[in-house]
Amino acid sequence: MSEARAPAERGGAGGVSLRRLLRRPEAPALVFLVVLVAAFTLANDRFLQVGNLESILASVAVLGVIALAVNQVILCGEIDISTGSMLGLCAVAAGAVATSAGGLLLPLLAGVAMGALAGAVNGFLVTVGRIPSIIVTLGMLYALRGVILLVTGGTWITGIPNETRVLGIGKVFGLGYPVIVLLLLFVVMELVSRHSTWGRNVFAVGGNRRAARFAGLPIDRVRFLAFVLVGVFVGIASVIYMGRAGSVQTNTGAGLELQVVAAVVIGGTSISGGRGSPLAALTGAVLIGVILNGLVLLGVPGIWQDAVLGGLILLAITTDVLRRRLVGDKA
Amino acid sequence: MTQPDETRAGGAATTEAATVFRLEDVTKRFGGVVAVEGVSFELRPGEVHALVGENGAGKSTLMKIVDGLYAPDEGTLWVGGEVVSFSSPRDAEAAGIAMIPQELDLFPELSVAENLFVGRKRPRTRWGGLDRDAMQEEARKRLDALGVSLDATSTVKRLSVANQQIVAIARALVGEARAVIMDEPTSSLTEREVRQLFGIIEDLTAGDVGVVYISHRLDEIFEISDRITVLRDGHHIKTAPASELDPEELVRLMVGRPLNELFTRSESSPGELALEVRGLTRGGEFEDVDLTLRRGEILGLAGLVGAGRTELAQSIFGIRPPDSGEILVDGEGARIRSPRAAMERGIFYVPEERRSQGLILPFSIKNNITLSILDRISRFGFVPRSERQTADRFAKELSIRGAKMSDPAGRLSGGNQQKVVVAKSLAREPNILLLDEPTRGIDVGAKSEIYRLMDDLAKEGKAILLISSELDEVLSMADRILVMREGRISGEFGREEATQENVMTAATGGRNPSNAEDPREEGSVDE
Numbered sequence: 001m002s003e004a005r006a007p008a009e010r011g012g013a014g015g016v017s018l019r020r021l022l023r024r025p026e027a028p029a030l031v032f033l034v035v036l037v038a039a040f041t042l043a044n045d046r047f048l049q050v051g052n053l054e055s056i057l058a059s060v061a062v063l064g065v066i067a068l069a070v071n072q073v074i075l076c077g078e079i080d081i082s083t084g085s086m087l088g089l090c091a092v093a094a095g096a097v098a099t100s101a102g103g104l105l106l107p108l109l110a111g112v113a114m115g116a117l118a119g120a121v122n123g124f125l126v127t128v129g130r131i132p133s134i135i136v137t138l139g140m141l142y143a144l145r146g147v148i149l150l151v152t153g154g155t156w157i158t159g160i161p162n163e164t165r166v167l168g169i170g171k172v173f174g175l176g177y178p179v180i181v182l183l184l185l186f187v188v189m190e191l192v193s194r195h196s197t198w199g200r201n202v203f204a205v206g207g208n209r210r211a212a213r214f215a216g217l218p219i220d221r222v223r224f225l226a227f228v229l230v231g232v233f234v235g236i237a238s239v240i241y242m243g244r245a246g247s248v249q250t251n252t253g254a255g256l257e258l259q260v261v262a263a264v265v266i267g268g269t270s271i272s273g274g275r276g277s278p279l280a281a282l283t284g285a286v287l288i289g290v291i292l293n294g295l296v297l298l299g300v301p302g303i304w305q306d307a308v309l310g311g312l313i314l315l316a317i318t319t320d321v322l323r324r325r326l327v328g329d330k331a
Numbered sequence: 332m333t334q335p336d337e338t339r340a341g342g343a344a345t346t347e348a349a350t351v352f353r354l355e356d357v358t359k360r361f362g363g364v365v366a367v368e369g370v371s372f373e374l375r376p377g378e379v380h381a382l383v384g385e386n387g388a389g390k391s392t393l394m395k396i397v398d399g400l401y402a403p404d405e406g407t408l409w410v411g412g413e414v415v416s417f418s419s420p421r422d423a424e425a426a427g428i429a430m431i432p433q434e435l436d437l438f439p440e441l442s443v444a445e446n447l448f449v450g451r452k453r454p455r456t457r458w459g460g461l462d463r464d465a466m467q468e469e470a471r472k473r474l475d476a477l478g479v480s481l482d483a484t485s486t487v488k489r490l491s492v493a494n495q496q497i498v499a500i501a502r503a504l505v506g507e508a509r510a511v512i513m514d515e516p517t518s519s520l521t522e523r524e525v526r527q528l529f530g531i532i533e534d535l536t537a538g539d540v541g542v543v544y545i546s547h548r549l550d551e552i553f554e555i556s557d558r559i560t561v562l563r564d565g566h567h568i569k570t571a572p573a574s575e576l577d578p579e580e581l582v583r584l585m586v587g588r589p590l591n592e593l594f595t596r597s598e599s600s601p602g603e604l605a606l607e608v609r610g611l612t613r614g615g616e617f618e619d620v621d622l623t624l625r626r627g628e629i630l631g632l633a634g635l636v637g638a639g640r641t642e643l644a645q646s647i648f649g650i651r652p653p654d655s656g657e658i659l660v661d662g663e664g665a666r667i668r669s670p671r672a673a674m675e676r677g678i679f680y681v682p683e684e685r686r687s688q689g690l691i692l693p694f695s696i697k698n699n700i701t702l703s704i705l706d707r708i709s710r711f712g713f714v715p716r717s718e719r720q721t722a723d724r725f726a727k728e729l730s731i732r733g734a735k736m737s738d739p740a741g742r743l744s745g746g747n748q749q750k751v752v753v754a755k756s757l758a759r760e761p762n763i764l765l766l767d768e769p770t771r772g773i774d775v776g777a778k779s780e781i782y783r784l785m786d787d788l789a790k791e792g793k794a795i796l797l798i799s800s801e802l803d804e805v806l807s808m809a810d811r812i813l814v815m816r817e818g819r820i821s822g823e824f825g826r827e828e829a830t831q832e833n834v835m836t837a838a839t840g841g842r843n844p845s846n847a848e849d850p851r852e853e854g855s856v857d858e
Contacts, residue, residue, distance in 0.1 A: 203693075
């Protein structure tokens, strides 16, 4: 790094470091986020208030936490679209424990264990079963929703005690627990992604699976762990969700799976793997939150939400393709 | 006969009617890199004109100019007495020039007949639909003209490589070609299939079609070609009738210096047995292979492309588990079912396809070098800062120049990429190195550095298996040479007894009675 960093430091004026910054995968999304925040602030002075920003982050905490894990799966060159139903099932497990035993730790453990189990099934079918992950997780999306309906018989779980709900509604120094959990997991994932062996291997497997195999990397273990990580993070997210909602419906998480993939891709992680970062997943999730919140503040009717979100995804992909052509970055 | 040849090769006295096409003082640059500079080349009707040179000498660039894929920056292209400028291969085809690229651009899921008509006017029925019967009829006629019996309705992916080649040639000839350019046509053909191809080439030239033959197989070049043009570093070195050149002279012209300056090989004294393979078999790939490899020894593995050498090495490395047979490392039986298991036994394989198999292209040089040792150097699952020094050390050993450790591997030159791949393997400190075409497609400077490194490694006591299709490389570097043919070991030669001829004979099966009816074969092989 000494060689590489030296010119950036001596070069002054930040010219070199700015270019390096713009080369990063999440750069377009970050620039876009700044522009949007500025635009919404000009349009409505309530937007930039601390309270509003905190509520935006809290509203995307569930999405963001799951996106941080799915990000790793996508970096491996795989995909997971089962997280919507998985969130529902984890919430059912956590809710059942919460209403019977109470407390925070036990429901959290139940949700995480359920998620890890579902993630392990995904990972097992993808690695040992050699079935494409889009098929496996599509099947699981329906199967897990089916399990929810069978287990609950279609009824809601209500009466979640307040000590369990604290992860969704509790606050420390004006900062909600959902925001704290999201930022904490983001920092953990940045560390893991940059500095751990597994984090490095994820990029290698997604960047060139063949070369990774020839280099002796445990490809199946790397991918299996990524799927299990999704389960664990969905389990954590399920308790946040339950805390915020106060109950568990049978359609909990429906449609979330694609929003998660959208957040990861909008943020700048390549859908074909090998390129991206946890910051990309976080940026994508926050971007979605900012847009939804901004539309409400601007008084745009709710029926516009999906159209705007869809346009945003296409815009994000287009700018990435354009950027690659301009930089000539084939790698 | 030779005298007029010389004057005509000079170009000035040529009557244009006597050439199919002629390039005059052509220069082509890519960015700042000069690919070819001031090169002249002509093709006459009915001749086979071989175009030779090392990788990167400019052969393919030159022919892509003729084929309309590139426009020359300077110089002119004459076809049939007129200056032309092609803007696409379609223009070239209209002028009667067809190119058969090295990587066949066929459509594997379509039938032979459909492939012949891709991009061309297809026969239509009265209702505007495709007239399949007419297409198949026309295709059959084309194939018959080549003297081959191929079912026009069969799907291309089901054909052998040789038959796919024939389809590509037939497709090139659909447009009444007067010149056919073949880029390394025999690189994946068996000897028998090469014979068939040569038969087709002779028929073509008998019909006054000119053939440009790009190849690095010297024996084939001398057998088939009338004239030879040598390119080196983008410059025209020499054009002469094949009868006036011999293989050694040709190599000297291609490389630009005597071969012994390129290679480094000290006296070796092989030690204990490091690797032994007994009766290794994998269905359809290789059969009943025995080999031994000692510490400090470089064992050459020669043979044609497709002889099963890569498959054998990958089997030893655990990528393609064998069906039967034994692998012994340091005298002990080893069950190797994955690359990781092979590495734990001290084996490392450097693959031939560095971009698709050797490198993570978006990764930096540093991350590529340490890829295989992360599990060794990491503490509690995290990569320590000392990773940088480790990577630096091996980058220095390979003298990777003109690049920073943080540069992505995808942006490096071929030579530097290969050095990164080798550095990665050395970082794992293997005792047994399996090198698969380690110098393919890299410049002469990088080549000689890799040779010097191989020599050093052998001196340190490492056992090296060198798979190479370049005979000079095997003959100069190896202490002992094994030859494979069609999945079996077909010959073994000590350093002294190995010659270009006997290795090639073992590789192509020249002694095999099935080929003995061919007089050319017999004449060159026996006594």
